Amino acid sequence: MSENGKIRTIVATDCGSTTTKAILIKLIDGEYRLVVRGEAPTTVEAPFEDVTRGVLNAVREVEELSGHTILDGETFIHPSEGDRGVDLYLSTSSAGGGLQMMVAGVVKSMTAESAERAALGAGAIVMDVLASNDGRLPHEQIERIRHLRPDMILLSGGIDGGTVTHVVELGQVVAAADPKPRLGMGYNLPVIYAGNVNARGEVDDLLKEKTALSMVDNLRPVLERENLGPAREEIHELFMEHVMAQAPGYNKLMGWTDSPIMPTPGAVGSIMETIAERRGIEVVGVDIGGATTDIFSVFQHTFNRTVSANLGMSYSVSNVLAEAGIENVMRWVPFKLPELAVRNRIKNKMIRPTTVPQSLEDLKIEQAIAREALRLAFIQHKSFAVGLKGVQQERTISEAFSQSSSGETLVNMMDLDILVGSGGVLSHAPRRQQAALMMIDAFLPEGITQLAVDSIFMMPQLGVLAAVHEKAATEVFEKDCLIYLGTLVAPVGTSQEGKPCLKIETTLPNGTVVNDDIPFGEMVVYPLGVDESVKAKLTPAKGFNLGEGAGKPLECTLTGGVVGLMVDTRGRPFELPTDEHKRVEKLEKWAKAFDAYPA
Amino acid sequence: MAHAYTPGLRVSEMTVLRKERRLPIKGDVIVSKGDRVSSDTVVARTHLPGNVRLVNVASKFGLPPEDLPSVMTKKAGDPIEKEKPIAVTKGFFGFFKGTVNSPCDGTLESISTITGQVILREPPMPIEVDAYVDGEVVEVFENEGVAIEVKGSFIQGIFGVGGERAGEICVAVDGPDQKLEAALLDESMQGKVVIGGSHIDWDGFEKAMKIGVNGIVVGGFDDPDLKKLLGKDLGVAITGSENIATTLILTEGFGAMGMAGGTFSLLKSREGKKASINGATQIRAGVMRPEIVIPMPDAELPAGDGMSSSGGLEIGSSIRVIREPHFGSLGTVTGLPNDLQKMESESMVRVLKVKLADGSETVLPRANVEMIEG
Numbered sequence: 001m002s003e004n005g006k007i008r009t010i011v012a013t014d015c016g017s018t019t020t021k022a023i024l025i026k027l028i029d030g031e032y033r034l035v036v037r038g039e040a041p042t043t044v045e046a047p048f049e050d051v052t053r054g055v056l057n058a059v060r061e062v063e064e065l066s067g068h069t070i071l072d073g074e075t076f077i078h079p080s081e082g083d084r085g086v087d088l089y090l091s092t093s094s095a096g097g098g099l100q101m102m103v104a105g106v107v108k109s110m111t112a113e114s115a116e117r118a119a120l121g122a123g124a125i126v127m128d129v130l131a132s133n134d135g136r137l138p139h140e141q142i143e144r145i146r147h148l149r150p151d152m153i154l155l156s157g158g159i160d161g162g163t164v165t166h167v168v169e170l171g172q173v174v175a176a177a178d179p180k181p182r183l184g185m186g187y188n189l190p191v192i193y194a195g196n197v198n199a200r201g202e203v204d205d206l207l208k209e210k211t212a213l214s215m216v217d218n219l220r221p222v223l224e225r226e227n228l229g230p231a232r233e234e235i236h237e238l239f240m241e242h243v244m245a246q247a248p249g250y251n252k253l254m255g256w257t258d259s260p261i262m263p264t265p266g267a268v269g270s271i272m273e274t275i276a277e278r279r280g281i282e283v284v285g286v287d288i289g290g291a292t293t294d295i296f297s298v299f300q301h302t303f304n305r306t307v308s309a310n311l312g313m314s315y316s317v318s319n320v321l322a323e324a325g326i327e328n329v330m331r332w333v334p335f336k337l338p339e340l341a342v343r344n345r346i347k348n349k350m351i352r353p354t355t356v357p358q359s360l361e362d363l364k365i366e367q368a369i370a371r372e373a374l375r376l377a378f379i380q381h382k383s384f385a386v387g388l389k390g391v392q393q394e395r396t397i398s399e400a401f402s403q404s405s406s407g408e409t410l411v412n413m414m415d416l417d418i419l420v421g422s423g424g425v426l427s428h429a430p431r432r433q434q435a436a437l438m439m440i441d442a443f444l445p446e447g448i449t450q451l452a453v454d455s456i457f458m459m460p461q462l463g464v465l466a467a468v469h470e471k472a473a474t475e476v477f478e479k480d481c482l483i484y485l486g487t488l489v490a491p492v493g494t495s496q497e498g499k500p501c502l503k504i505e506t507t508l509p510n511g512t513v514v515n516d517d518i519p520f521g522e523m524v525v526y527p528l529g530v531d532e533s534v535k536a537k538l539t540p541a542k543g544f545n546l547g548e549g550a551g552k553p554l555e556c557t558l559t560g561g562v563v564g565l566m567v568d569t570r571g572r573p574f575e576l577p578t579d580e581h582k583r584v585e586k587l588e589k590w591a592k593a594f595d596a597y598p599a
Numbered sequence: 600m601a602h603a604y605t606p607g608l609r610v611s612e613m614t615v616l617r618k619e620r621r622l623p624i625k626g627d628v629i630v631s632k633g634d635r636v637s638s639d640t641v642v643a644r645t646h647l648p649g650n651v652r653l654v655n656v657a658s659k660f661g662l663p664p665e666d667l668p669s670v671m672t673k674k675a676g677d678p679i680e681k682e683k684p685i686a687v688t689k690g691f692f693g694f695f696k697g698t699v700n701s702p703c704d705g706t707l708e709s710i711s712t713i714t715g716q717v718i719l720r721e722p723p724m725p726i727e728v729d730a731y732v733d734g735e736v737v738e739v740f741e742n743e744g745v746a747i748e749v750k751g752s753f754i755q756g757i758f759g760v761g762g763e764r765a766g767e768i769c770v771a772v773d774g775p776d777q778k779l780e781a782a783l784l785d786e787s788m789q790g791k792v793v794i795g796g797s798h799i800d801w802d803g804f805e806k807a808m809k810i811g812v813n814g815i816v817v818g819g820f821d822d823p824d825l826k827k828l829l830g831k832d833l834g835v836a837i838t839g840s841e842n843i844a845t846t847l848i849l850t851e852g853f854g855a856m857g858m859a860g861g862t863f864s865l866l867k868s869r870e871g872k873k874a875s876i877n878g879a880t881q882i883r884a885g886v887m888r889p890e891i892v893i894p895m896p897d898a899e900l901p902a903g904d905g906m907s908s909s910g911g912l913e914i915g916s917s918i919r920v921i922r923e924p925h926f927g928s929l930g931t932v933t934g935l936p937n938d939l940q941k942m943e944s945e946s947m948v949r950v951l952k953v954k955l956a957d958g959s960e961t962v963l964p965r966a967n968v969e970m971i972e973g
Binding site for chain 2: 138139142143164165166168169172173176177178180202310315316318319321322323339340343344345346347348349350351352353354355356357358359360361362363428430431598
């Protein structure tokens with residue numbers, strides 16, 4: 001019951017392209033906890049063409065599983081009355097392909113990159129980045145806009161008070177393309193102008209007749225500072241007003257929710273940002289789906305998100321093979337298969353994306369592909385996450401000009417505190433050890449890093465909840481969303497197999513005294529459960545670093561998880577043996593150390 | 600009775616299909632409701648605005664943008680001709696005149712005194728939409744297109760490349776398990792839709808393209824050959840716009856796999872008839888599969904919609920295994936247990952019991968089978 005205006009019952013849904021997920025959160029003994037989760041197919045397409053059908057079905061499943069009545073027919077009981085109804089209903093959506101945008105800026109590595117960052121941060125898929133210096137002729141840019149038919153365009157360029165010529169030229173390109181939105185012929189394409197304020201008049205003249213133009217503060221008002229907030233907010237607003245409103249049933253759904261519907265990845269980013277800020281930690285999160293892989297990071301208080309639109313485990317599985325190359329995929333597989341068989345197998349997964357690995361051999365191939373998808377997506381993320389905030393005080397104008405080409409990434413694996421994985425292949429791996437190994441192999445964390453997976457992928461719902469009820473969102477995130485796998489200790493440096501690498505001294509909760517010298521090239525797991533922690537002294541060998549400097553010991557507290565305390569002395573940078581026999585032997589040994597697969 | 604839903608491709612001997620044919624932008628519909636059309640009948644046409652050319656006249660003359668109007672010989676809205684002047688400087692006493700010529704025919708769209716650019720637009724490009732299938736116009740969407748209804752056989756493939764084509768059906772193999780070897784293709788198949796059995800290799804497909812076969816329908820094709828055909832590794836299954844001479848439709852998947860018996864015998868029974876085919880495949884939200892439409896305007900319609908294999912999986916249903924192990928095998932459902940079961944991979948999944956064609960019995964994840972005919 002809602003007493004004194006207190007929120008006691010919350011339902012949040014996430015309308016994905018294929019599945020609508022609903023979660024029920026309740027205030028239990030003064031703490032917000034997840035009660036159940038339900039799901040149903042998304043109903044944006046024929047024959048239903050009404051997203052609310054899928055929402056109601058998912059919520060009904062929640063009702064059945066929890067015994068808590070939420071609906072009265074097809075209406076939410078709101079606010080709650082006794083043991084019925086909800087106090088807060090929220091939703092995110094990526095149905096219909098999510099939000100697809102084009103962005104434009106004058107200089108590719110400066111305003112165009114800032115615009116891309118704003119769009120990605122808002123949860124969009126960036127279809128293309130136009131810039132005055134992107135090497136394309138204007139007519140090629142115009143053709144591109146026409147061909148792609150984005151949901152929205154973000155136009156930026158120029159610092160406030162700077163020259164207007166180039167940004168007006170970009171406006172001319174957009175106007176000449178006379179862009180049409182992806183969904184329907186009946187409305188004008190939303191265009192957000194977030195560039196030099198002095199060019200507003202000219203941009204307005206060019207675009208106000210042909211597009212639904214809105215103006216927000218410049219996203220790069222001076223060279224050394226980004227101001228992405230207003231552009232991001234406007235993207236969210238227009239996403240609701242224009243894009244969502246075109247999708248079947250969304251007008252009805254918007255009437256039900258207590259807060260605006262957010263694009264799914266925007267919501268995930270928002271929860272990551274909130275958690276990093278509250279705990280003062282550096283975070284990397286990944287969501288590997290069937291079609292795309294999203295990576296989120298917060299380093300030096302700077303949030304970055306990238307979406308690798310064509311790296312995924314079903315629809316895009318074949319693209320992982322195309323981008324990584326078959327040798328890179330097969331290097332993670334501890335047996336040999338002819339290339340033709342592997343290629344046909346992966347293509348068959350692409351054309352029948354809903355199949356599941358039945359044999360152990362098939363599971364290992366699938367997890368090999370996942371490692372490469374994650375690795376490639378993370379490379380993309382690192383090259384993009386080159387924020388400005390961390391260095392703005394020292395930055396000179398000439399440094400600002402070179403910031404992206406020289407591109408010092410903000411992602412520092414040694415500083416990373418926690419790596420969170422989600423998405424089917426990680427969240428639903430038959431053994432959690434497999435998820436841990438995939439994440440370690442793909443991301444190669446350095447020093448001391450906690451690993452976790454999102455148990456049932458509820459970060460989107462918690463993200464939208466964080467915007468209206470941060471306490472509930474963070475409590476559920478901590479208690480029910482994250483499954484801690486444990487802590488990884490991975491010294492940086494390389495050596496030869498069998499040579500000294502790390503000395504570990506600790507006493508485990510079960511009383512076992514550990515005083516081990518772990519040689520180079522090993523993977524070791526010590527039992528250390530969820531909610532358990534130990535004090536440990538870690539001494540890297542000469543030439544190895546755990547964050548304190550080469551060969552410098554470190555005393556710290558290590559926390560456990562469902563896998564345990566993991567030690568990886570395979571070195572950074574990491575290389576697999578090139579000898580076929582040796583490689584297979586090593587892969588099998590490491591998997592055995594983690595008890596990753598059945599014997 | 601135990602019952603489950605599983606994906607399946609549509610195969611129908613006789614059904615009524617409705618095909619919407621729309622322009623990408625508004626234009627003119629040139630047929631009327633009730634008209635009979637054939638696959639090549641143009642049903643709607645429009646003009647796409649021409650490509651835009653930007654010429655920075657001010658910078659070519661080294662003038663400030665605001666002086667641009669003084670050198671322009673054409674104004675906004677004027678027609679322009681390729682290689683003819685659009686701007687001329689006065690020069691000194693009539694000498695040393697500078698000229699900027701138009702790079703294209705079309706019209707001058709605008710002159711900007713902010714950027715110094717002149718925007719030229721090439722002549723509009725005509726686009727036409729044809730009927731794709733032989734049938735009847737049953738609805739006109741004003742200025743946008745039409746809906747065409749066609750009665751006939753309909754078969755969905757699992758994957759295809761190449762766009763819309765039409766041609767007479769020609770069966771080149773004796774049975775669904777026979778490979779469509781290059782030697783089975785000849786000049787008489789030019790312009791036709793050739794039905795193979797389990798597989799076509801690169802030599803065969805290359806010969807088909809050389810002959811000018813309009814379409815090939817087979818059970819399987821190898822991924823390395825697809826890479827050869829497209830000139831790149833296909834990353835994401837969005838196809839249909841490839842510029843290839845012969846449309847390819849796979850009914851079963853990648854590798855050699857006998858065409859489902861029902862599909863083959865239906866195609867065989869329609870030999871000599873005209874088929875409209877489209878290889879376009881899109882496997883994302885809003886799945887689009889390649890298709891074969893064989894109009895049969897005079898045939899009788901059966902009761903119901905004539906569609907099969909799109910719904911429930913029951914004991915006795917015929918299935919094909921669509922993932923290893925047993926990939927490609929056919930079988931019959933013998934049980935649909937409710938409880939989740941642990942696979943060799945340790946995944947907990949819903950399963951079905953199957954008797955395979957070789958007589959052996961096995962348990963498979965429900966997600967790894969699809970219903971088939973025959």
